[in-house]
Amino acid sequence: MDEITFGRVSLTLPGLDEPGLYLSNVESLENGRGIVQDFQYTGADLRALDLADVQLLTGRIADLRAAQFRLSEVRVNSVVFDTADLGNARWSDSKLSRVVFRNCRVMGATLAGLTLEDVLFDNCRLDYCTFEKNRAVGPVVFSKCSLTEASFFDCDLSGAVFDDCVLRRTEFGKGRYQGTDLRGNDLSAVFGVASLSKVIVDRVQQADMAHALLSELEVTFGDVLDGDR
Template identity: 60%
Template structure:
Protein backbone atom coordinates (compact mmCIF):
# COMPACT_ATOMS: atom_id res chain seq x y z
CA UNK A 1 0.00 0.00 0.00
CA UNK A 2 1.37 3.42 -0.98
CA UNK A 3 0.80 6.39 1.33
CA UNK A 4 0.70 10.07 0.31
CA UNK A 5 0.21 12.96 2.72
CA UNK A 6 -1.13 16.43 1.88
CA UNK A 7 -1.47 18.84 4.78
CA UNK A 8 -3.48 17.02 7.43
CA UNK A 9 -4.74 14.38 5.00
CA UNK A 10 -3.12 10.99 4.42
CA UNK A 11 -4.30 8.94 1.45
CA UNK A 12 -3.79 5.19 1.02
CA UNK A 13 -3.25 4.38 -2.65
CA UNK A 14 -2.89 1.11 -4.56
CA UNK A 15 0.57 -0.42 -4.84
CA UNK A 16 0.25 -2.39 -8.03
CA UNK A 17 3.94 -3.29 -8.11
CA UNK A 18 3.92 -5.10 -4.79
CA UNK A 19 5.50 -8.58 -4.74
CA UNK A 20 3.11 -11.38 -5.53
CA UNK A 21 0.65 -9.26 -7.51
CA UNK A 22 0.49 -10.04 -11.21
CA UNK A 23 -1.64 -7.94 -13.55
CA UNK A 24 -2.98 -9.71 -16.62
CA UNK A 25 -3.44 -7.74 -19.83
CA UNK A 26 -7.08 -7.54 -20.89
CA UNK A 27 -8.65 -6.35 -24.13
CA UNK A 28 -11.82 -5.05 -22.48
CA UNK A 29 -13.16 -4.02 -19.08
CA UNK A 30 -16.45 -5.79 -19.78
CA UNK A 31 -17.07 -9.03 -17.94
CA UNK A 32 -20.03 -11.40 -17.79
CA UNK A 33 -19.13 -12.02 -14.13
CA UNK A 34 -19.57 -8.36 -13.27
CA UNK A 35 -15.99 -7.85 -12.12
CA UNK A 36 -12.47 -7.59 -13.50
CA UNK A 37 -9.57 -8.18 -11.12
CA UNK A 38 -5.77 -7.98 -11.27
CA UNK A 39 -5.81 -6.42 -14.71
CA UNK A 40 -3.86 -4.08 -16.98
CA UNK A 41 -5.79 -2.28 -19.71
CA UNK A 42 -4.48 0.45 -21.95
CA UNK A 43 -3.16 2.09 -25.07
CA UNK A 44 -6.49 2.07 -26.88
CA UNK A 45 -8.43 4.62 -28.94
CA UNK A 46 -12.12 4.06 -28.40
CA UNK A 47 -15.23 5.57 -29.88
CA UNK A 48 -16.99 4.85 -26.61
CA UNK A 49 -16.25 3.31 -23.24
CA UNK A 50 -19.53 2.03 -21.79
CA UNK A 51 -19.68 0.08 -18.54
CA UNK A 52 -22.47 -0.65 -16.07
CA UNK A 53 -22.85 -2.71 -12.89
CA UNK A 54 -19.15 -3.56 -12.88
CA UNK A 55 -16.41 -3.88 -10.26
CA UNK A 56 -12.82 -3.07 -11.23
CA UNK A 57 -10.43 -4.41 -8.60
CA UNK A 58 -6.64 -4.10 -8.44
CA UNK A 59 -5.78 -2.84 -11.87
CA UNK A 60 -4.09 -0.26 -14.04
CA UNK A 61 -5.74 1.73 -16.84
CA UNK A 62 -3.24 3.62 -18.99
CA UNK A 63 -3.36 5.57 -22.23
CA UNK A 64 -7.08 5.25 -22.90
CA UNK A 65 -8.55 7.83 -25.30
CA UNK A 66 -12.33 7.60 -25.51
CA UNK A 67 -14.55 9.96 -27.47
CA UNK A 68 -17.41 9.19 -25.10
CA UNK A 69 -17.48 7.55 -21.68
CA UNK A 70 -20.58 6.23 -19.89
CA UNK A 71 -20.05 4.61 -16.49
CA UNK A 72 -23.06 3.60 -14.38
CA UNK A 73 -22.57 1.81 -11.05
CA UNK A 74 -18.92 1.12 -11.87
CA UNK A 75 -17.01 0.70 -8.59
CA UNK A 76 -13.21 0.88 -8.43
CA UNK A 77 -11.02 -0.56 -5.68
CA UNK A 78 -7.25 -0.36 -5.85
CA UNK A 79 -7.12 1.08 -9.38
CA UNK A 80 -4.78 3.52 -11.13
CA UNK A 81 -5.92 5.58 -14.13
CA UNK A 82 -3.09 7.42 -15.86
CA UNK A 83 -2.42 9.46 -19.02
CA UNK A 84 -5.95 8.98 -20.35
CA UNK A 85 -8.66 11.10 -21.96
CA UNK A 86 -12.15 10.09 -20.90
CA UNK A 87 -13.98 12.37 -23.31
CA UNK A 88 -17.45 13.63 -22.36
CA UNK A 89 -17.48 11.30 -19.36
CA UNK A 90 -20.74 10.55 -17.57
CA UNK A 91 -19.99 8.69 -14.36
CA UNK A 92 -22.84 8.02 -11.94
CA UNK A 93 -23.70 6.15 -8.72
CA UNK A 94 -20.30 4.58 -8.14
CA UNK A 95 -17.78 4.19 -5.33
CA UNK A 96 -14.03 4.76 -5.71
CA UNK A 97 -11.78 3.32 -3.00
CA UNK A 98 -7.97 3.55 -3.02
CA UNK A 99 -7.92 5.08 -6.49
CA UNK A 100 -5.21 7.23 -8.07
CA UNK A 101 -6.17 9.23 -11.17
CA UNK A 102 -3.15 10.97 -12.69
CA UNK A 103 -2.55 13.14 -15.78
CA UNK A 104 -6.02 12.36 -17.09
CA UNK A 105 -8.57 14.55 -18.88
CA UNK A 106 -12.16 14.57 -17.63
CA UNK A 107 -13.08 17.82 -19.33
CA UNK A 108 -16.80 18.50 -19.35
CA UNK A 109 -17.39 15.36 -17.29
CA UNK A 110 -20.64 14.89 -15.37
CA UNK A 111 -19.83 13.15 -12.08
CA UNK A 112 -23.05 12.31 -10.26
CA UNK A 113 -23.50 10.48 -6.98
CA UNK A 114 -19.88 9.32 -6.64
CA UNK A 115 -18.58 8.22 -3.24
CA UNK A 116 -14.85 8.78 -2.75
CA UNK A 117 -12.64 7.11 -0.15
CA UNK A 118 -8.82 7.32 -0.34
CA UNK A 119 -8.82 8.96 -3.78
CA UNK A 120 -6.13 11.17 -5.31
CA UNK A 121 -6.65 13.22 -8.45
CA UNK A 122 -3.24 14.46 -9.56
CA UNK A 123 -2.49 16.67 -12.57
CA UNK A 124 -5.97 16.10 -14.02
CA UNK A 125 -8.06 18.43 -16.17
CA UNK A 126 -11.66 18.95 -15.04
CA UNK A 127 -12.49 22.05 -17.10
CA UNK A 128 -16.29 22.60 -17.27
CA UNK A 129 -16.92 19.42 -15.25
CA UNK A 130 -19.95 19.15 -12.97
CA UNK A 131 -19.77 17.41 -9.62
CA UNK A 132 -23.27 16.64 -8.37
CA UNK A 133 -23.90 14.94 -5.01
CA UNK A 134 -20.30 13.74 -4.82
CA UNK A 135 -19.38 12.62 -1.27
CA UNK A 136 -15.97 12.21 0.31
CA UNK A 137 -16.32 9.52 2.98
CA UNK A 138 -12.56 9.20 3.41
CA UNK A 139 -9.38 11.08 2.45
CA UNK A 140 -9.55 12.82 -0.95
CA UNK A 141 -7.19 15.29 -2.65
CA UNK A 142 -7.04 17.29 -5.87
CA UNK A 143 -3.37 18.12 -6.48
CA UNK A 144 -2.22 20.28 -9.40
CA UNK A 145 -5.58 19.93 -11.16
CA UNK A 146 -7.28 22.35 -13.55
CA UNK A 147 -10.91 23.02 -12.60
CA UNK A 148 -11.72 25.97 -14.85
CA UNK A 149 -15.47 26.67 -14.67
CA UNK A 150 -16.09 23.39 -12.88
CA UNK A 151 -19.16 23.28 -10.64
CA UNK A 152 -19.76 21.53 -7.32
CA UNK A 153 -23.44 21.13 -6.37
CA UNK A 154 -24.85 19.40 -3.26
CA UNK A 155 -21.46 17.81 -2.58
CA UNK A 156 -19.87 16.83 0.72
CA UNK A 157 -16.24 17.90 0.40
CA UNK A 158 -15.49 17.86 4.12
CA UNK A 159 -11.72 17.50 4.73
CA UNK A 160 -10.97 17.33 0.98
CA UNK A 161 -7.66 18.92 -0.03
CA UNK A 162 -7.23 21.21 -3.04
CA UNK A 163 -3.59 22.16 -3.59
CA UNK A 164 -1.87 24.01 -6.44
CA UNK A 165 -5.07 23.85 -8.48
CA UNK A 166 -6.34 26.29 -11.10
CA UNK A 167 -9.73 27.45 -9.80
CA UNK A 168 -10.70 30.06 -12.38
CA UNK A 169 -14.48 30.58 -12.18
CA UNK A 170 -14.82 27.32 -10.28
CA UNK A 171 -18.21 27.39 -8.56
CA UNK A 172 -18.82 25.96 -5.12
CA UNK A 173 -22.57 25.61 -4.75
CA UNK A 174 -24.57 24.64 -1.68
CA UNK A 175 -22.99 21.70 0.13
CA UNK A 176 -20.73 20.72 3.03
CA UNK A 177 -17.21 22.14 3.19
CA UNK A 178 -16.16 21.67 6.79
CA UNK A 179 -12.33 21.74 6.93
CA UNK A 180 -12.03 21.64 3.14
CA UNK A 181 -8.38 22.62 2.67
CA UNK A 182 -8.08 25.40 0.08
CA UNK A 183 -4.60 26.53 0.99
CA UNK A 184 -1.94 26.96 -1.72
CA UNK A 185 -4.49 28.01 -4.35
CA UNK A 186 -5.45 31.33 -5.93
CA UNK A 187 -9.04 31.82 -4.76
CA UNK A 188 -9.58 35.25 -6.28
CA UNK A 189 -11.72 34.00 -9.17
CA UNK A 190 -13.84 31.34 -7.50
CA UNK A 191 -17.63 31.55 -7.27
CA UNK A 192 -19.94 30.66 -4.41
CA UNK A 193 -17.83 32.20 -1.63
CA UNK A 194 -20.89 32.45 0.63
CA UNK A 195 -21.17 28.65 0.68
CA UNK A 196 -17.63 28.04 1.90
CA UNK A 197 -18.32 28.11 5.62
CA UNK A 198 -15.69 26.43 7.83
CA UNK A 199 -13.08 25.90 5.07
CA UNK A 200 -9.36 26.09 5.79
CA UNK A 201 -7.27 28.88 4.17
CA UNK A 202 -3.97 30.69 4.69
CA UNK A 203 -3.99 34.24 6.13
CA UNK A 204 -2.94 35.68 2.76
CA UNK A 205 -5.98 34.17 1.06
CA UNK A 206 -8.41 36.43 2.89
CA UNK A 207 -7.79 39.05 0.21
CA UNK A 208 -8.49 36.40 -2.48
CA UNK A 209 -11.89 35.65 -1.00
CA UNK A 210 -12.71 39.34 -0.68
CA UNK A 211 -11.84 39.86 -4.35
CA UNK A 212 -13.90 36.85 -5.37
CA UNK A 213 -16.89 38.14 -3.41
CA UNK A 214 -16.63 41.61 -4.95
CA UNK A 215 -16.51 40.08 -8.42
CA UNK A 216 -19.41 37.74 -7.74
CA UNK A 217 -21.62 40.54 -6.44
CA UNK A 218 -20.61 42.80 -9.34
CA UNK A 219 -19.64 45.53 -6.89
CA UNK A 220 -18.13 48.73 -8.28
CA UNK A 221 -15.23 50.01 -6.19
CA UNK A 222 -14.41 53.71 -6.66
CA UNK A 223 -13.63 56.99 -4.95
CA UNK A 224 -16.28 59.19 -6.58
Protein backbone atom coordinates in the same frame (compact mmCIF):
# COMPACT_ATOMS: atom_id res chain seq x y z
CA MET B 1 -0.18 -0.15 0.93
CA ASP B 2 1.73 3.02 0.09
CA GLU B 3 0.58 6.36 1.44
CA ILE B 4 1.01 9.95 0.31
CA THR B 5 0.42 13.00 2.48
CA PHE B 6 -1.02 16.41 1.58
CA GLY B 7 -1.11 18.78 4.53
CA ARG B 8 -3.09 17.06 7.26
CA VAL B 9 -4.45 14.34 4.96
CA SER B 10 -2.86 10.98 4.11
CA LEU B 11 -4.13 8.92 1.19
CA THR B 12 -3.78 5.18 0.82
CA LEU B 13 -2.69 4.43 -2.75
CA PRO B 14 -3.43 1.35 -4.87
CA GLY B 15 -0.93 -1.36 -4.05
CA LEU B 16 -0.08 -2.40 -7.59
CA ASP B 17 3.60 -3.13 -6.89
CA GLU B 18 3.07 -5.51 -4.03
CA PRO B 19 5.14 -8.72 -4.10
CA GLY B 20 3.30 -11.59 -5.71
CA LEU B 21 0.75 -9.43 -7.54
CA TYR B 22 0.57 -10.00 -11.30
CA LEU B 23 -1.60 -7.83 -13.56
CA SER B 24 -2.89 -9.66 -16.62
CA ASN B 25 -3.38 -7.76 -19.89
CA VAL B 26 -7.05 -7.56 -20.87
CA GLU B 27 -8.61 -6.46 -24.15
CA SER B 28 -11.84 -5.20 -22.60
CA LEU B 29 -13.20 -3.94 -19.30
CA GLU B 30 -16.42 -5.84 -19.85
CA ASN B 31 -16.81 -9.23 -18.27
CA GLY B 32 -19.76 -11.58 -18.18
CA ARG B 33 -19.26 -12.10 -14.45
CA GLY B 34 -19.27 -8.36 -13.82
CA ILE B 35 -15.79 -8.41 -12.22
CA VAL B 36 -12.45 -7.46 -13.79
CA GLN B 37 -9.63 -8.12 -11.34
CA ASP B 38 -5.81 -7.96 -11.31
CA PHE B 39 -5.76 -6.43 -14.77
CA GLN B 40 -3.89 -4.05 -17.05
CA TYR B 41 -5.77 -2.28 -19.84
CA THR B 42 -3.57 -0.09 -22.04
CA GLY B 43 -3.48 1.70 -25.36
CA ALA B 44 -7.19 1.51 -26.24
CA ASP B 45 -8.65 4.13 -28.59
CA LEU B 46 -12.42 3.76 -28.42
CA ARG B 47 -15.43 5.48 -29.87
CA ALA B 48 -17.32 4.71 -26.66
CA LEU B 49 -16.78 2.95 -23.36
CA ASP B 50 -20.03 2.07 -21.57
CA LEU B 51 -19.92 0.14 -18.30
CA ALA B 52 -22.75 -0.58 -15.88
CA ASP B 53 -22.93 -2.71 -12.75
CA VAL B 54 -19.25 -3.73 -13.02
CA GLN B 55 -16.47 -4.08 -10.47
CA LEU B 56 -12.93 -3.02 -11.43
CA LEU B 57 -10.63 -4.43 -8.77
CA THR B 58 -6.85 -3.91 -8.62
CA GLY B 59 -5.56 -2.74 -11.96
CA ARG B 60 -4.08 -0.11 -14.20
CA ILE B 61 -5.82 1.71 -17.08
CA ALA B 62 -3.27 3.59 -19.17
CA ASP B 63 -3.11 5.54 -22.45
CA LEU B 64 -6.87 5.19 -22.89
CA ARG B 65 -8.84 7.39 -25.28
CA ALA B 66 -12.62 7.29 -25.39
CA ALA B 67 -14.75 9.80 -27.28
CA GLN B 68 -17.66 8.84 -25.03
CA PHE B 69 -17.17 7.47 -21.54
CA ARG B 70 -20.23 6.36 -19.55
CA LEU B 71 -20.07 4.50 -16.26
CA SER B 72 -22.99 3.75 -13.97
CA GLU B 73 -23.05 1.76 -10.74
CA VAL B 74 -19.40 0.81 -11.09
CA ARG B 75 -17.28 -0.19 -8.09
CA VAL B 76 -13.62 0.76 -8.54
CA ASN B 77 -11.08 -0.40 -5.97
CA SER B 78 -7.27 -0.08 -6.12
CA VAL B 79 -7.10 1.18 -9.71
CA VAL B 80 -4.80 3.72 -11.39
CA PHE B 81 -6.00 5.71 -14.41
CA ASP B 82 -2.79 6.94 -16.07
CA THR B 83 -2.76 9.37 -19.03
CA ALA B 84 -6.38 8.75 -19.96
CA ASP B 85 -8.47 11.00 -22.19
CA LEU B 86 -12.03 10.36 -21.10
CA GLY B 87 -13.76 12.92 -23.29
CA ASN B 88 -17.13 14.15 -22.01
CA ALA B 89 -17.38 11.47 -19.35
CA ARG B 90 -20.67 10.68 -17.63
CA TRP B 91 -19.98 8.80 -14.41
CA SER B 92 -22.77 8.20 -11.91
CA ASP B 93 -23.86 6.29 -8.82
CA SER B 94 -20.53 4.57 -8.19
CA LYS B 95 -18.02 4.03 -5.40
CA LEU B 96 -14.29 4.69 -5.81
CA SER B 97 -11.80 3.47 -3.20
CA ARG B 98 -8.00 3.81 -3.45
CA VAL B 99 -8.18 5.25 -6.97
CA VAL B 100 -5.64 7.53 -8.67
CA PHE B 101 -6.28 9.65 -11.77
CA ARG B 102 -2.88 10.79 -13.04
CA ASN B 103 -2.29 13.06 -16.07
CA CYS B 104 -5.89 12.53 -17.16
CA ARG B 105 -8.03 14.77 -19.34
CA VAL B 106 -11.65 14.71 -18.23
CA MET B 107 -12.92 18.03 -19.57
CA GLY B 108 -16.64 18.80 -19.60
CA ALA B 109 -17.48 15.65 -17.65
CA THR B 110 -20.39 15.10 -15.30
CA LEU B 111 -19.52 13.16 -12.16
CA ALA B 112 -22.66 12.59 -10.11
CA GLY B 113 -23.57 10.48 -7.12
CA LEU B 114 -20.03 9.22 -6.52
CA THR B 115 -18.78 8.01 -3.14
CA LEU B 116 -15.06 8.77 -2.85
CA GLU B 117 -12.53 7.27 -0.45
CA ASP B 118 -8.76 7.64 -0.85
CA VAL B 119 -9.10 9.21 -4.29
CA LEU B 120 -6.34 11.33 -5.85
CA PHE B 121 -6.66 13.52 -8.94
CA ASP B 122 -3.03 14.28 -9.84
CA ASN B 123 -2.14 16.78 -12.59
CA CYS B 124 -5.50 16.35 -14.33
CA ARG B 125 -7.48 18.63 -16.65
CA LEU B 126 -10.94 18.87 -15.11
CA ASP B 127 -12.04 22.11 -16.75
CA TYR B 128 -15.79 22.63 -17.21
CA CYS B 129 -16.59 19.50 -15.18
CA THR B 130 -19.75 19.25 -13.09
CA PHE B 131 -19.44 17.50 -9.74
CA GLU B 132 -22.91 16.83 -8.36
CA LYS B 133 -23.99 15.05 -5.17
CA ASN B 134 -20.59 13.45 -4.69
CA ARG B 135 -19.56 12.45 -1.16
CA ALA B 136 -16.11 12.14 0.36
CA VAL B 137 -16.16 9.38 2.97
CA GLY B 138 -12.36 9.33 3.18
CA PRO B 139 -9.43 11.39 1.90
CA VAL B 140 -9.92 13.11 -1.46
CA VAL B 141 -7.19 15.25 -3.04
CA PHE B 142 -7.00 17.41 -6.15
CA SER B 143 -3.30 18.09 -6.73
CA LYS B 144 -1.99 20.39 -9.46
CA CYS B 145 -5.28 20.09 -11.34
CA SER B 146 -6.95 22.61 -13.62
CA LEU B 147 -10.57 23.17 -12.59
CA THR B 148 -11.36 26.21 -14.72
CA GLU B 149 -15.13 26.81 -14.74
CA ALA B 150 -15.75 23.51 -12.96
CA SER B 151 -18.79 23.37 -10.67
CA PHE B 152 -19.51 21.61 -7.38
CA PHE B 153 -23.19 21.25 -6.46
CA ASP B 154 -24.66 19.48 -3.41
CA CYS B 155 -21.33 17.78 -2.73
CA ASP B 156 -19.90 16.76 0.62
CA LEU B 157 -16.19 17.57 0.31
CA SER B 158 -15.53 17.66 4.03
CA GLY B 159 -11.81 17.21 4.63
CA ALA B 160 -10.88 17.26 0.94
CA VAL B 161 -7.65 18.97 -0.21
CA PHE B 162 -7.06 21.25 -3.20
CA ASP B 163 -3.29 21.44 -3.63
CA ASP B 164 -1.83 24.02 -6.04
CA CYS B 165 -4.85 23.92 -8.38
CA VAL B 166 -6.16 26.36 -10.97
CA LEU B 167 -9.53 27.53 -9.61
CA ARG B 168 -10.41 30.14 -12.21
CA ARG B 169 -14.17 30.75 -12.19
CA THR B 170 -14.63 27.51 -10.28
CA GLU B 171 -18.05 27.44 -8.64
CA PHE B 172 -18.64 26.07 -5.16
CA GLY B 173 -22.40 25.75 -4.84
CA LYS B 174 -24.48 24.57 -1.92
CA GLY B 175 -22.77 21.71 -0.10
CA ARG B 176 -20.60 20.68 2.83
CA TYR B 177 -17.01 21.96 2.86
CA GLN B 178 -16.08 21.72 6.53
CA GLY B 179 -12.34 21.19 6.83
CA THR B 180 -11.76 21.43 3.07
CA ASP B 181 -8.15 22.58 2.69
CA LEU B 182 -7.79 25.37 0.14
CA ARG B 183 -4.37 26.60 1.22
CA GLY B 184 -1.91 27.51 -1.51
CA ASN B 185 -4.53 28.23 -4.19
CA ASP B 186 -5.53 31.50 -5.81
CA LEU B 187 -9.13 32.02 -4.66
CA SER B 188 -9.63 35.46 -6.14
CA ALA B 189 -11.67 34.21 -9.11
CA VAL B 190 -13.84 31.52 -7.51
CA PHE B 191 -17.63 31.71 -7.30
CA GLY B 192 -19.66 30.76 -4.24
CA VAL B 193 -17.33 32.04 -1.52
CA ALA B 194 -20.34 32.34 0.80
CA SER B 195 -20.78 28.55 0.58
CA LEU B 196 -17.25 27.85 1.80
CA SER B 197 -18.13 27.70 5.47
CA LYS B 198 -15.45 26.30 7.80
CA VAL B 199 -12.82 25.71 5.10
CA ILE B 200 -9.07 25.95 5.81
CA VAL B 201 -7.12 28.82 4.21
CA ASP B 202 -3.94 30.80 4.82
CA ARG B 203 -4.25 34.27 6.27
CA VAL B 204 -2.88 35.77 3.04
CA GLN B 205 -5.88 34.31 1.19
CA GLN B 206 -8.30 36.61 2.99
CA ALA B 207 -7.75 39.24 0.29
CA ASP B 208 -8.45 36.64 -2.43
CA MET B 209 -11.73 35.63 -0.84
CA ALA B 210 -12.77 39.23 -0.28
CA HIS B 211 -12.04 40.02 -3.92
CA ALA B 212 -14.04 37.00 -5.09
CA LEU B 213 -17.00 37.92 -2.87
CA LEU B 214 -17.06 41.55 -4.00
CA SER B 215 -16.92 40.46 -7.64
CA GLU B 216 -19.77 38.04 -7.11
CA LEU B 217 -21.86 40.73 -5.42
CA GLU B 218 -21.15 43.09 -8.35
CA VAL B 219 -20.20 45.86 -5.93
CA THR B 220 -19.46 49.28 -7.43
CA PHE B 221 -16.84 51.42 -5.70
CA GLY B 222 -17.72 55.04 -5.06
CA ASP B 223 -14.45 56.41 -6.44
CA VAL B 224 -15.30 54.84 -9.81
CA LEU B 225 -18.62 56.69 -9.86
CA ASP B 226 -16.89 59.92 -8.78
CA GLY B 227 -14.49 59.54 -11.67
CA ASP B 228 -17.39 59.57 -14.12
CA ARG B 229 -18.37 63.11 -13.18
